[in-house]
Amino acid sequence: MDILVADDHSLFRDGIVSLLEAAGHSVVGQVGDGEAAIRASADLHPDLVLLDLAMPITNGLQALAGIKAQRPETKVVILTVSAEDEDLYAAIRAGADGYLLKSLTSADLIEMLDGLQRGEAAITRATAARLMEGFAGDRSGDDAAFSRLTEREQGILRLVAEGQSNKAIGQSLAISENTVKYYMKNILQKLGARNRAEAASLAIRKGLLATTRSGRTV
Numbered sequence: 583m584d585i586l587v588a589d590d591h592s593l594f595r596d597g598i599v600s601l602l603e604a605a606g607h608s609v610v611g612q613v614g615d616g617e618a619a620i621r622a623s624a625d626l627h628p629d630l631v632l633l634d635l636a637m638p639i640t641n642g643l644q645a646l647a648g649i650k651a652q653r654p655e656t657k658v659v660i661l662t663v664s665a666e667d668e669d670l671y672a673a674i675r676a677g678a679d680g681y682l683l684k685s686l687t688s689a690d691l692i693e694m695l696d697g698l699q700r701g702e703a704a705i706t707r708a709t710a711a712r713l714m715e716g717f718a719g720d721r722s723g724d725d726a727a728f729s730r731l732t733e734r735e736q737g738i739l740r741l742v743a744e745g746q747s748n749k750a751i752g753q754s755l756a757i758s759e760n761t762v763k764y765y766m767k768n769i770l771q772k773l774g775a776r777n778r779a780e781a782a783s784l785a786i787r788k789g790l791l792a793t794t795r796s797g798r799t800v
Contacts, residue, residue, distance in 0.1 A: 756777025
């Protein structure tokens with residue numbers, strides 16, 4: 583995977599670059615501010631941008647919006663020290679494909695990025711739980727999109743929102759990992775969601791998780 587690293591601390595960037603390259607990834611560039619991240623993403627066409635939130639000139643959320651506006655297919659994962667709920671929710675709403683803390687171990691970071699290549703959201707179970715708590719009470723808006731989801735699709739989306747990987751979901755439902763990916767493609771299209779993390783957060787805000795937990799089978 584071709585990766586762009588955006589962080590204003592050069593020592594941290596160097597460490598992440600070494601880790602990524604040792605894991606077999608190609609680091610196509612590294613930058614120290616959000617504005618440079620937007621430019622580099624447009625020029626270098628990375629598969630993934632690892633993006634810090636607190637950066638000079640243009641902050642991470644603004645850079646996220648700029649990157650997604652230019653190249654929606656580029657995956658963007660926030661890698662930050664901020665454990666604030668407000669930052670987490672804002673990043674997911676803005677289209678981030680993941681939200682990881684810098685306190686994560688090296689092995690867990692690489693595992694999350696490997697999952698991202700399989701179409702999974704780069705969020706830990708703890709972060710998924712925070713999303714569930716933060717969005718559970720917000721059920722406003724039109725539920726028409728959710729009414730188009732089949733019962734199986736709702737069940738899969740619930741497991742995604744709980745932080746389960748495609749492999750784990752497949753094992754739980756006795757279906758293949760490729761079948762899970764097929765369902766996820768349909769779910770994203772029906773919800774008009776840009777990525778897996780956004781679909782899960784939408785489901786939580788609409789109250790879908792409470793519905794699926796009430797006794798429905800999946």
